[in-house]
Amino acid sequence: MRLNTAVILAVLAFSLVGLSSCSKSGGNKTVSSATGWEYNNPDFGGFEYKSGYEQETGPGLVFIEGGTFIMGRVEQDVLYEWNNAPRRVTVPSFYMDESEVRNIDYLEYLFWIRRVYVDYPEVYRKALPDTLVWRRPMAYNEPMVENYLRHPAYAEYPVVGVSHIQAQDYCKWRTDRVNEMILVDEGILEFDVNQIGENNFNTEAYLYGQYEGIQGKNPMEDLNPNNDTRRVRWDDGILLPRYRLPTEAEWEYAALGLIGNSYDERMTDRRIYPWDGHITRNASKKERGKMMANFVRGTGDMMGMAGNLNDGGDITVDVKSYYPNDYGLYCMAGNVNEWVADVYRPLSFEDMDEFSPYRGNVFQQKVLDEEGYIVEKDSLGRIRYRTEEDKDILNRKNYRTADNRNYADGDATSNAVVGSDWNDVDANTSSMYAGSPNSSLGSLVSDRSRVYKGGGWRDRAYWLAPGTRRYLDERESRDDLGFRCAMTRVGSPINSKKK
Template identity: 75%
Template sequence: MRFRSSLLFVSLATALMLGSCGGGKKTNVSSTTGWKYNDAKFGGFEYQAEHEQETGPGLVFIEGGTFIMGQVDEDVMKEWNNIPRRVTVPSFYMDETEVSNAHYREYLHWINRVFVSYPEVYRNALPDTLVWRRPMAYNEPYVENYLRHPAFSDYPVVGVNWIQANNYCAWRTDRVNELILVREGIIELNLEGQQDENNFNTEAYLLGQYETTDGRRPQKDLFTGDNRRVRPDDGILLPRYRLPTEAEWEYAAMGLIGNSYEERLTNRRIYPWDGHIVRNPSKKYRGEMMANFIRGAGDYMGMAGSLNDGGDITVPVKSYWPNDYGLYCMAGNVNEWVADVYRPLSFADVEEFSPYRGNVFQQKVLDSEGMVVEKDEYGRIRYREETAEDILDRKNYRAGDNRNYKDGDPISNIAIGGDWTSSTESNTTTMYDSGGNLGSMISDRARVYKGGGWRDRAYWLSPGTRRYLDERESRDDLGFRCAMTRVGSPMSSKKK
């Protein structure tokens, strides 16, 4: 349905010319037709050359490249679920640190203030603080204080499941893009006017779902002279924040720019730093732990007077030394969710460029006029999975759900015996579980997490190791950080 928002817009004819929107510049004449660009007399086609993407708040640029993804140390678990293979990861952006309690409380505060009529939105976003409880340990102080107490503000948020982490990423996208439009004078900040589903949402804004009280739009069309909204081709709005793919996370954690020279790798790393040990080898900090993890049975922080890693549980997100990309705690502190669905043989079915398992292609639910038909309780556009009719209409065939690519079907069945192949309910769960006899956790809800945490031995600090958990579950040593797609050149403007 179409509705009006009380957001106020400021009409600007020259918003596209603002250099702070990303550094793009105008060129005058088309090299194919000779017609002038950005000139109303010649049709008003708008064109920017050499546009440079703005770096979003909290992000670090990760220059992409090729690397050997997978296990770099002995597979002590004997799972063989991450056999090395060469892939290429495109450039992207990643959070400098894990998302902290303060970051997440800001999210909770916004939800509580905006969704007045939908208190369940706030309840659904709350981390599960009971993850701290153990049958034979006194952890109630963390249940009561870890999320809220200011002493833990800069510590990584935990108790957040994969679904909650994705919702945080979507919220962050909208808040960052909203502030960009405010900063450029395109809209006015109006917190009082945003309530329930009537709040600023990037996708809904681009589809024209937010109108001013007088129906005007904030951008001047060079051909018609009419006011219009910002469009994706203006380059003002940023791509969405999201969870990194497993390949992106592993690539960023290894930080191979620090031990390579002119495409020659000087040595392979086990951890996000050089060497095969977990202590700092430099003269100034010699012997100090490089990460927060459990050194041995019952030893979580060392002896009083000489704590080995300085953390009994988690530590502040900017602890120890950043890796060569400038990322903190890519090993230890807390494990981190990534976007991928877990499969033990992911390496066998992998794209060489930008690998990822978990694609579910969807379409916006729009009416005949291109307006949103349905929104969820967050005010976000509802999507639907592609139908057989959708796929038939597309010459470039792509299946809608790729989580089970070459998996979860009779051809790839690994279960022995039974009548599995004739079942109408054959899927990933029945493939791995064989009727519930094996008790497997592998399903379409199984998500990968990586990095090792404060409860883990050093083995799990290696970026090549991987584990999985149901996307609806959470732990006291599992958090997340966000990533963002890089558009345009894989090199930043500083290197061109």
């Protein structure tokens, strides 16, 4: 009996040693399971690995947990466009701005550009919104032309008159300012308010070793025994992914906010708008009858009668007006339409991917010289991704005509048709593009046609449904079109910090 006990104890001891050894080489995240070498140890060469990474939420953003949903039309297709038939897709988790980008946000951007690019005034001019979008031939909108962008009364209102190209430039600038502030807060860099011209912090330029900056009091320690300090690398997980425009699928998914209409994996109710019900008024007992968004209720009714304004806005309103949807996002219907990243095609739904659907243009690679430096940058000193044929986009044309006939709402009498009188367009032509099987006219859809969604203060309730979609040339702008930023979620789709 004693012998058997001794044997059993010996076997258990051997097993525990084996488990300990296995844990050290395979399960322990401080040791490589491939080589047995220790991570983050200068004695083993200093290869760095940080486990347990969880992405921080960038300024202004809200976490949007992804999932599957039916993307596409939920309203009757009154225009008979057939450009957004319903299909099931999956959207990965991401982050999105709580509200539309405000005038004060864009003014901060303009101020920075003017202060830094003192020798390049054209950079500032190209970033300016087109305030003349407010002009209409039979309306007195000059006060908006003069006041809307800069007067403090409109500071919290959404910026408008911004083209798709300008919105993308703003996203790039915001990425750089946020990442620069992260490095300053970490003590890796000193804050430098004297950056001038191309000598300014740019995330990609910094990662490529093309920006030094002023070293802070807590520089990044290099565990490589041959070095003392180093710059931050992307694999450190300190810098955030770039701010960008949301894809059409992301925007529509976030707008519907179906996280509030599900039980386990069952969706209890579909939605027409970002709120429950089929009407545009609040259904709760406390505030029953109040408008849920800023839009046009009927002909000539932009805000209701004095003493009881139905939506409280003659034009746009504060970006945090009305109730947020179930993701905590404000004004995902009404106020202003919003640019999304996708290039418009009427039949995108037929060939889009089931996971993270997106339609863009041709992929381009960064062009490096023999020393590994980036050859071409844009007017803000950032890397160019566009083809040679698209260089003229930076010299965008401002469409300053009062009626904006060349793009307006997309109806036949608003389309600019080269080589033909716009009055001759076939009455049966589809309202979103001039070309049709019964017409000799060419389509207005091109690689510069970008999708916008959400409905605005000039729109009827039909356009408030997230499934509806329209398009506009990426170089043009409107008085009811703004944008908000998004950011990619890296790692797990579940945000452990939010639980």
